[in-house]
Amino acid sequence: MDVWSSLMDGFATALTPLNFMYAVIGVILGTAVGVLPGLGPAMTVALLLPVTYALEPTSAFIMFAGIYYGGMYGGSTTSILLNTPGESSSVVTAIEGNKMAKAGRAAQALATAAIGSFVAGTIGTALLAVCAPIVVKFAVSLGAPSYFAIMILALLAVTAVLGSSRLRGFASLGLGLAIGLVGIDSVTGQRRLTFGQPLLADGLDIVVVAVAIFAVGEALWVAAHLRRTPLHAIPVGQPWMGKSDWKRSWKPWLRGTAFGFPFGALPAGGAEIPTFLSYVTEKRLSKHPEEFGKGAIEGVAGPEAANNAAAAGTLTPMLALGLPTNATAAVMLAAFTSYGIQPGPQLFSSQGPLVWALIASLFIGNFLLLIINLPLAPLWAKLLQLPRPYLYAGILFFATLGAYSVNLQAFDLMILLVLGALGFMMRRFGLPVLPLILGVILGPRIEGQLRKTLQLSAGDPAGLWSEPIAVVVYIIVAIILAWPFALKLIKRNRPGKKPLLPANSGAADYSD
Amino acid sequence: MTIVVGYVPTPEGEAALTQAIAEARKTDTTLLVINSSKGDALVDNRYAQDSEIQSIEDRLATQGIKHVIKQPVRGHDAAAEVLDAAEEHNAELIVIGLRRRTPVGKLIMGSVSQRILLEADCPVLAVKAG
Amino acid sequence: MSSLATSLKGRSELGVALLLGAAGVVVFLDANGLVTPYSKSDPVGPKTVPFIVAALLIVCAVMLAINVLRGGKGEAEGGEDVDLSHPADWKTVLPLAGAFVLNILLIDWAGWVISGTVLFWGSVLALGSRHYIRDGIISVALSLLTFYGFYLGLGIALPAGLLEGIL
Numbered sequence: 001m002d003v004w005s006s007l008m009d010g011f012a013t014a015l016t017p018l019n020f021m022y023a024v025i026g027v028i029l030g031t032a033v034g035v036l037p038g039l040g041p042a043m044t045v046a047l048l049l050p051v052t053y054a055l056e057p058t059s060a061f062i063m064f065a066g067i068y069y070g071g072m073y074g075g076s077t078t079s080i081l082l083n084t085p086g087e088s089s090s091v092v093t094a095i096e097g098n099k100m101a102k103a104g105r106a107a108q109a110l111a112t113a114a115i116g117s118f119v120a121g122t123i124g125t126a127l128l129a130v131c132a133p134i135v136v137k138f139a140v141s142l143g144a145p146s147y148f149a150i151m152i153l154a155l156l157a158v159t160a161v162l163g164s165s166r167l168r169g170f171a172s173l174g175l176g177l178a179i180g181l182v183g184i185d186s187v188t189g190q191r192r193l194t195f196g197q198p199l200l201a202d203g204l205d206i207v208v209v210a211v212a213i214f215a216v217g218e219a220l221w222v223a224a225h226l227r228r229t230p231l232h233a234i235p236v237g238q239p240w241m242g243k244s245d246w247k248r249s250w251k252p253w254l255r256g257t258a259f260g261f262p263f264g265a266l267p268a269g270g271a272e273i274p275t276f277l278s279y280v281t282e283k284r285l286s287k288h289p290e291e292f293g294k295g296a297i298e299g300v301a302g303p304e305a306a307n308n309a310a311a312a313g314t315l316t317p318m319l320a321l322g323l324p325t326n327a328t329a330a331v332m333l334a335a336f337t338s339y340g341i342q343p344g345p346q347l348f349s350s351q352g353p354l355v356w357a358l359i360a361s362l363f364i365g366n367f368l369l370l371i372i373n374l375p376l377a378p379l380w381a382k383l384l385q386l387p388r389p390y391l392y393a394g395i396l397f398f399a400t401l402g403a404y405s406v407n408l409q410a411f412d413l414m415i416l417l418v419l420g421a422l423g424f425m426m427r428r429f430g431l432p433v434l435p436l437i438l439g440v441i442l443g444p445r446i447e448g449q450l451r452k453t454l455q456l457s458a459g460d461p462a463g464l465w466s467e468p469i470a471v472v473v474y475i476i477v478a479i480i481l482a483w484p485f486a487l488k489l490i491k492r493n494r495p496g497k498k499p500l501l502p503a504n505s506g507a508a509d510y511s512d
Numbered sequence: 513m514t515i516v517v518g519y520v521p522t523p524e525g526e527a528a529l530t531q532a533i534a535e536a537r538k539t540d541t542t543l544l545v546i547n548s549s550k551g552d553a554l555v556d557n558r559y560a561q562d563s564e565i566q567s568i569e570d571r572l573a574t575q576g577i578k579h580v581i582k583q584p585v586r587g588h589d590a591a592a593e594v595l596d597a598a599e600e601h602n603a604e605l606i607v608i609g610l611r612r613r614t615p616v617g618k619l620i621m622g623s624v625s626q627r628i629l630l631e632a633d634c635p636v637l638a639v640k641a642g
Numbered sequence: 643m644s645s646l647a648t649s650l651k652g653r654s655e656l657g658v659a660l661l662l663g664a665a666g667v668v669v670f671l672d673a674n675g676l677v678t679p680y681s682k683s684d685p686v687g688p689k690t691v692p693f694i695v696a697a698l699l700i701v702c703a704v705m706l707a708i709n710v711l712r713g714g715k716g717e718a719e720g721g722e723d724v725d726l727s728h729p730a731d732w733k734t735v736l737p738l739a740g741a742f743v744l745n746i747l748l749i750d751w752a753g754w755v756i757s758g759t760v761l762f763w764g765s766v767l768a769l770g771s772r773h774y775i776r777d778g779i780i781s782v783a784l785s786l787l788t789f790y791g792f793y794l795g796l797g798i799a800l801p802a803g804l805l806e807g808i809l
Binding site for chain 1: 549
Binding site for chain 1: 668691692715750769796
């Protein structure tokens with residue numbers, strides 16, 4: 001079946017009244033929770049996981065699609081109105097967006113963010129629909145050695161490239177891999193790291209791990225460091241844009257999309273680099289460079305589009321290869337697994353209708369976001385005045401409920417608390433949480449591929465590089481790992497030159 | 513002796529401040545401006561930002577009025593903060609701004625002004641935004 | 643920040659290195675205790691990956707310790723509602739954890755409606771709300787609502803506990 005007819009079938013599934021309703025609920029919940037201070041899209045999906053258990057997978061994923069884009073949009077609303085970006089990907093939006101809002105142009109800033117997100121999300125989803133099957137076609141030809149190599153690449157790339165300290169990234173990865181080891185070894189049936197505790201034999205439920213790290217850890221962390229001085233939210237009416245705003249926005253939207261999608265699709269692309277690139281580009285190309293730093297609409301339009309396009313791009317490796325590259329995708333992957341669905345190349349053949357319904361509902365979710373959120377923006381801004389005790393108590397309450405309802409055993413709540421404390425500690429000492437979650441999810445699968453590979457080669461390690469793709473991937477891995485050291489060498493040979501990378505890049509940790 | 517004014521960055525709050533300045537000038541007393549927040553939410557639009565406080569500061573200074581501006585964030589509601597300040601500084605007058613409220617709105621939200629009117633030990637001057 | 647506070651901060655991060663090292667040793671010992679007859683169909687065996695993970699953890703622990711002693715510092719995570727200018731507020735966090743533990747102890751015996759009420763009410767209290775009665779009503783309502791919502795809407799029967807037969 002070709003892409004077009006599969007997609008139309010997807011729309012047919014997603015547009016049944018019941019599923020459409022789930023999409024609407026998803027968008028509203030996602031935006032509301034995304035606007036609430038301290039709650040990002042990953043936490044939103046994690047908290048809402050249990051709600052979807054009773055739903056059939058298709059409906060659940062349609063809801064997730066709404067939550068995914070909704071949460072993203074909610075985050076940008078707060079960064080514009082409050083200048084407090086909740087995630088690194090909306091830092092750039094806050095620069096110009098908050099200046100615009102302060103200058104009385106909040107309505108236009110929100111409008112260009114919403115419409116830009118819609119444009120980028122729609123183009124990004126279209127690219128996803130086109131690219132994913134191509135990636136799948138390529139991926140089904142790969143054997144275990146290549147898979148092993150690609151997963152190693154994804155793990156190392158996320159660990160080594162994102163975050164401010166590679167060392168702390170690897171520490172987090174190690175913890176994640178260790179958590180992933182808990183349970184019965186699938187090949188030999190031996191118990192690993194269960195400490196004689198029968199409840200650990202099935203391994204730690206990934207939903208419990210995700211809720212612990214993203215919701216409990218975060219809630220405790222925020223509770224320990226509550227902002228003491230209240231902020232002002234800039235009052236906002238109905239978002240709208242004038243003619244000149246449209247004229248200045250549409251090109252940045254498209255350029256932002258072009259930056260965002262490929263970066264999102266790369267194993268460690270993330271949304272930070274493309275939003276930053278988009279900002280710099282718009283500043284250079286703008287006819288009003290003097291407005292930058294004072295509230296230039298291009299500086300909101302471009303990065304917001306880049307952010308959303310990256311979000312769509314992230315779903316390409318997630319669906320086609322089973323490789324999550326950001327926190328939200330990782331939690332969604334956990335949801336797939338809890339339904340017994342294994343993302344990867346086989347997904348498109350075994351669960352075709354589900355995948356295409358998900359892609360179709362991404363289109364629908366995007367559209368809903370626009371028509372629901374433009375009129376509701378003033379209401380969302382009111383959510384920021386919700387008293388904190390209720391907010392964070394609510395997060396703990398629903399996190400507990402969610403983790404408990406997975407298996408109905410109090411033991412899971414103990415795990416929740418222990419891992420929540422771990423999440424707290426990681427935030428305190430600057431260990432990034434993403435490598436941990438990826439380690440938990442990908443660890444067991446990497447081990448599986450490794451054992452399969454060496455089984456095929458009868459124990460000969462050369463089997464690991466028996467496929468050309470694997471060799472290419474290992475070279476990329478080597479470059480990523482060697483990069484900071486190479487940089488250091490270059491710097492040493494050319495003394496007096498300023499470092500090439502800003503202080504917060506991955507290389508910083510080794511240069512001091 | 514001092515005059516205590518409960519300030520919020522709204523038309524009612526401005527009206528109260530203007531009235532309080534007039535009173536302070538008449539009797540040449542110190543003006544104590546209270547702008548408080550419970551501090552239990554990320555956003556509180558009744559809590560004045562630094563720029564607003566600065567402009568009040570300038571306004572009072574140019575008019576030559578002895579003044580103290582306080583912004584307590586201690587988890588108490590505005591009525592308690594104003595009453596506390598009045599008691600502590602032995603206030604001769606409290607000035608507050610009144611807002612139009614529907615009976616239902618008052619039932620749900622309670623009323624800061626009402627509590628001040630009932631519990632204050634000194635005269636209370638209630639001003640409406642005009 | 644005073645030099646004492648700085649050195650204390652540096653020392654507390656050594657705890658992270660210690661935790662990593664301990665985790666590495668545990669993973670190593672656990673894997674070492676596995677008995678694996680050599681099998682042709684599984685040349686890697688269940689031990690190899692745990693050994694690699696243990697090595698990674700221990701290497702990270704050592705490097706982190708060196709990094710911290712040389713003055714390296716992990717950047718605490720910021721956020722919308724996070725103010726890093728004051729130290730961790732344990733007076734909020736510990737009671738929160740307490741409410742959480744109470745819920746764990748109560749949930750199977752007293753049931754979700756009671757334990758959930760305790761959890762929410764305790765958390766709200768820990769976070770500084772002083773509307774005891776209003777909070778209590780909200781807590782009970784929330785617990786009842788989720789209990790029936792999960793039962794009727796999602797088909798998940800949360801434990802009724804002491805209130806078995808009443809609910």
